[in-house]
Amino acid sequence: MTQTISPADIEIKPRQRKILTLPQIEKMAASIEKFGLFSPPVMVPGSEPGKVQLVSGFTRLQGMMYLKWEEIPYTLYEEADEITIKEMELEENIQRTDLEWWEKAEAVAEIHELRMSQDPTWNMRKTAEMTGEALGTVSQSVQLRDEVKTNPEMKTEKTLRGALQKLDVKKKLVEKRKDIERRAKGLTPSLRAEIIVGDAAELIKLEPDESFDAIVTNLPFGIDLEFKGGHKPYEDDEQLIIDLVQTVVVESFRVLKDDSWFAAWFDIRKITYSNAQLQLYKKLAGLTKLADYKKLFFDSMGLNFWLQEAGFSYVTLVPALWVKPNKTQGMIGDPRKGMIVAAEAMVLASKGGAFLMKQGRNNVFIYDSLSGSERDYSMQMPADLCTEVVSMVSLSGGRILDPFAGSGSIGLGALNRECEFKGYELNPEAASIGNMLLKQHHLAGQEKDG
Template sequence: MTAPAFDTPLHIHHGDCIDYLAGLPGGCIDLVVTDPPYGIAYKTGHRTEPHRFAREIENDRDLSVVEAVVPHLYRLLKNDSACFMFCAWKRQDEVAEILAGGGFTVKNRIVWDKGTTTAGDLKGAFGYQYEVLMFATKGAPAIRGKRWPDVWRHMRVSADKLHHQNEKPVPLLEQAVLSMSDPGDTVLDPFMGSGSTGVACLNCGRDFVGCEIDPGYFGVARDRLDAESAQGRMFAGCF
């Protein structure tokens, strides 16, 4: 019998996800739910320091980190499993090509309807109210429970509750987790940011593996997951 890759329900790593994932054994992950850098050099409208969201996102100048991570995701996923990956609508075709080039079959471009528009170009463009969530598969996994339409409606996180400038709402992530995994499965987020996917996994009874390169956000995720865990610190071996 092969030894399990992870010895705790919550396993998080601070550092470059490419290096970390390269050291994991193939076929140890049941589902990927992740929100990588969009390749658009995003910077929040809060442009003056010392606002906590003033700095740019790591590795957000292009899609090179997505190109680098996709082969690892495919190798780590078990057969008949799935990957959910958020992306910018402006780069969705490129992301779909990267996923397909890595062996995945892109099944849906799910629309996350955020329920409200962002600022953007107030005079020259209509308000942006959605983001794209790629749904890609390795093999032929079955949807658990309800077969949802490809528009998922969840209000974005209010500004006063944000842990990260690009934070996704936990109920949205729970919908992905519940749709394509079973209780006790291991879910990977190699760009975990403030740990929202981990919170969704805790709520849904899944194990979680996360990685974050930014030391500040890693600390936020660690503390948040510790607080959310009913069993206290379950990732004593995090590093």
């Protein structure tokens, strides 16, 4: 039976729902004003006489309060126990379209567990029938709810599908680690490859002069990446990255042996400069009053110029390109005017009189980017591409450095070339995955030889 009560006597406890925006409340209020209240909110007895507790109908209640109703119609459930109240609340939330995927997964999982606590014969199929969800969705909801509890960053995934893919990758990594540990027993731990967690600008300064045969790396682009959920494993501000790259370039020249190569992928917009820019820079260099502008202009000259200023004797005038035929996403700007970016640029620079190990090759490298199922980390390059680049700049047995190692793709290329590898990586998660992949590669080689 429908009753009425003052809004002041309604208790609203913390619950699984979003904070409503003013437009949402206004929309509900307009609907109530035009069509009336089709279904009153559901209440149960409150914490003290004369009070009631809201179970379902939060948006409707907010709409009536917006209209300044002094008496709120409601339906009272006198005998509802805690489990019934929870189920009623969760059931309403499941039907809402504005829930985040993880909120809905949490609601479905809680209903399933509440029912199981009441009925030992209860199963996921019955939960699916009760909630109107697919059986697979119920199973996935239970898995993801448990994962979100231990790993809150899962909430940053935009969709249920994305969260499931991330969970699948995590499970595969766990199994891969177990497999590596099992296979490593009894084998010689002679791996000559590692990724060290830390800041490249600081770590490279600790290396002795002329201690590497080649440097191959994927420089940070400085495009201020928006990481999901606002979590950033490192800063990607443009000016910070420009300063970082300039430091690493100078140190790279120092730690490279004579007659060796520096190869780096970089943002194509920050690579080349024109003769007009060069002439203007030379004029600015002699004007002490414009010292502040000199740094600004130096930064704008790009990677090729920074390499030349560091002492590299030869720098490719036209960058090489890694072309990705399977790239179907990555539009920049207005999708009606722009094109999908399906290529990355690479610069080669030599210290001394180095020659390429593979000569006469064109400057286009055609390799598909890795699919989601092939990647162990989000920004992972094809090992075959890295192997070819390492083979161009180093003989077998050389010592390769990657100051921005990520998950170790260039390290795998170095091992394929039978080179020693050292990498730096600021993100501990990426470094951990990279070291695991390097160890896996090493074990596969030992097993093959054995």
